[in-house]
Amino acid sequence: MTANEMPPVATPRVAAGVLFFDNEGRVLLVRPSYKEHWEIPGGYVEPGESPRAGCNREIQEELGLTPALGPMLVVDWAPAEHEGDKLLFIFDGGSLNAEQERDIHFVDGELTEWRYVSAESLEQYGPPRLARRIRTAIAARSNGMSAYAEHGNAV
Template identity: 85%
Template sequence: MTANEMPTVATPRVAAGALFLDNEGRVLLVHPSYKEHWEIPGGYVEPGESPRAACIREIREELDLSPALGSMLVVDWAPAEHEGDKLLFIFNGGSLSPEQERDIRFADGELTEWRYVSAESLEGYVPRRLARRIRISIAALKNGTSSYAEHGSVV
């Protein structure tokens, strides 16, 4: 089989974010300056970069923090109509200390605000699919497992 005869393969966009929970179990959300909705900290993976490394880099760039990420909680296949296939990873960010919270700086100007939000209130901040993905991550963390999802729903 020649290069021209090779079948087309998926080339998904890959992004990674971190689930940070406070002592009350609320989720840390950030507000990007260029979006109407909120997100979890993280971003797109660059060529040659692992999802974990991208998540650490994005948090450092966006919040000026250097987290010690834990295990992968969920990977979600979540294609978007105008963006194509996506693979989205969420890693356990643990909890931030009061000192880390005070040290949050929006280093690159991408973010304008951060806050903790209860899992029950997520739909007021993030798209439904992300709210489902975050809840899957919370369940995986509680169960000591990881999950695979499609469109924000466990398969």
């Protein structure tokens, strides 16, 4: 079989983000200047970069933080209508202390603000699929395991 005869394979976009928590169990969301809704910190992984390395790079670029990321909480197969197939990874960033919160500064200008949001309020800040993905990650963290999801729903 030649290269031209090979069946097509998936080439999804890959992104990685992190969940940071406060003492009340709320998650940190950020407001991108280029979107209508809030997000978790993170972004697209570059060619040749692992999801964990991409997440670390994005956190440094966006927030000016260099946290020690914990385990992967969820990987979500989440195709988007105008973007194609996507694989989205969420890592556990643990709890930020007051000093780390004071150190947050928007290095690259992509973000305009941040805040902690309860799991029950997530739909007020972003699309339902993001809220589902974050809740799946929170549940995985609570259970001490990782989860596989499709469209934000654990499978």
